[in-house]
Amino acid sequence: MVTYKGAGVDDKKAEMLIKFVTERAKKTASSKRMMGSIGFFAGFIRMPGIIDKKLLVASCDGVGTKILIAKALEKFDTVGIDLVAMNCNDVAVCGAKPLFFLDYLAVGKLKIEREKKLLEGIIRGCEISHCALVGGETAQMPDIYSDDDFDLAGFCVGIVEKNKIIGPSKVRCGDLLLGVGSNGLHSNGFSLVRKIFFNGKVKKSILLKYFPELGRSLGEELLRPTYIYSPLLSELAEKSMIHAAAHITGGGIPGNLTRVLPDNLCAEIYLNSWCIPKIFHIVQERGKISHREMFNVFNMGIGLILVVSNSKKEEVKNIVMKSGFRCFEIGIVKKGKGDVRLLKGSC
Numbered sequence: 001m002v003t004y005k006g007a008g009v010d011d012k013k014a015e016m017l018i019k020f021v022t023e024r025a026k027k028t029a030s031s032k033r034m035m036g037s038i039g040f041f042a043g044f045i046r047m048p049g050i051i052d053k054k055l056l057v058a059s060c061d062g063v064g065t066k067i068l069i070a071k072a073l074e075k076f077d078t079v080g081i082d083l084v085a086m087n088c089n090d091v092a093v094c095g096a097k098p099l100f101f102l103d104y105l106a107v108g109k110l111k112i113e114r115e116k117k118l119l120e121g122i123i124r125g126c127e128i129s130h131c132a133l134v135g136g137e138t139a140q141m142p143d144i145y146s147d148d149d150f151d152l153a154g155f156c157v158g159i160v161e162k163n164k165i166i167g168p169s170k171v172r173c174g175d176l177l178l179g180v181g182s183n184g185l186h187s188n189g190f191s192l193v194r195k196i197f198f199n200g201k202v203k204k205s206i207l208l209k210y211f212p213e214l215g216r217s218l219g220e221e222l223l224r225p226t227y228i229y230s231p232l233l234s235e236l237a238e239k240s241m242i243h244a245a246a247h248i249t250g251g252g253i254p255g256n257l258t259r260v261l262p263d264n265l266c267a268e269i270y271l272n273s274w275c276i277p278k279i280f281h282i283v284q285e286r287g288k289i290s291h292r293e294m295f296n297v298f299n300m301g302i303g304l305i306l307v308v309s310n311s312k313k314e315e316v317k318n319i320v321m322k323s324g325f326r327c328f329e330i331g332i333v334k335k336g337k338g339d340v341r342l343l344k345g346s347c
Helices: 011-025 029-033 066-073 079-092 112-129 190-197 218-222 230-238 252-260 278-287 291-297 310-322
Strands: 043-046 054-062 097-107 132-140 150-161 176-181 244-247 265-270 302-308 327-335 340-343
Touching: 054 079, 066 079, 066 150, 066 190, 066 218, 079 097, 079 112, 079 150, 079 230, 079 244, 097 112, 097 230, 112 132, 112 150, 112 230, 176 310, 190 218, 190 278, 230 244, 230 310, 244 252, 252 265, 252 291, 252 302, 252 340, 278 291, 302 310, 302 327, 310 327
Parallel strands: 097 132, 265 340
Antiparallel strands: 043 054, 054 150, 097 150, 176 302, 176 327, 244 302, 265 327
């Protein structure tokens, strides 16, 4: 049986590092401007004397080892969309509207046509998210990267009115959980996927293999870009339609939904409430991965979870579907201890 840790990703050590940074960051001179703590989807910064009723919201993220799939297929026009999505979605689940985006591209050697494709994807992502691309950095680092290697990171800043912030403080017992469909793997769990399909170096011949159950090649499936939910989230937050939202990335549903739960409540997720996309079944069968590990690593077909009151449920569903996304009623908030429970059955 293959696990995420066995593929080289140690979540527990990552949590230890976050705890270390959180404690040390409190001692910085500007920490008093922060609202909340490190570890949420994005960070809140007060702007005293400038705009007392509004906060800046910032996020930083990358694409991860999905870029190795793009590199093997020499297809670079989608991972830029992933980059924008990972950052803008994290800002938007706080109730904020993304304002601007910056990118960081590190290369061993500049390859103009590749870099153009990468930037085209970033620009397309900014168009979808209604976010301005205001700059970035391209670093040529031949002593660190080989000629063909590169890495991507992104930075997004948004703004939110204090009374429009969504999150744990607004979640109530009895709230419903609406799952918004994902576009496959999005940008998480690729170290595990590569371990399963390639057990080492990514091979183009395997990526070009056609999978009838997917209706496309493996490479095409793996490079499907992350859905950008920020315009939808901005609309819902502006209209005060949702209490909280969780972007389902690394850590899966349990690891991300718990971020928006108060300590005295829990979330019950009913696993038969939506149809899990076939790519996840293929990954699980090939890697002999346990059910729990799958849900702890992948989004399993749910890229976003909205926490809503029962009275707003139908209206929110309609807005989600009009935005072009699938929507499922997948669970409920109950009394508990801030945990997420994955249960058999449906709502």
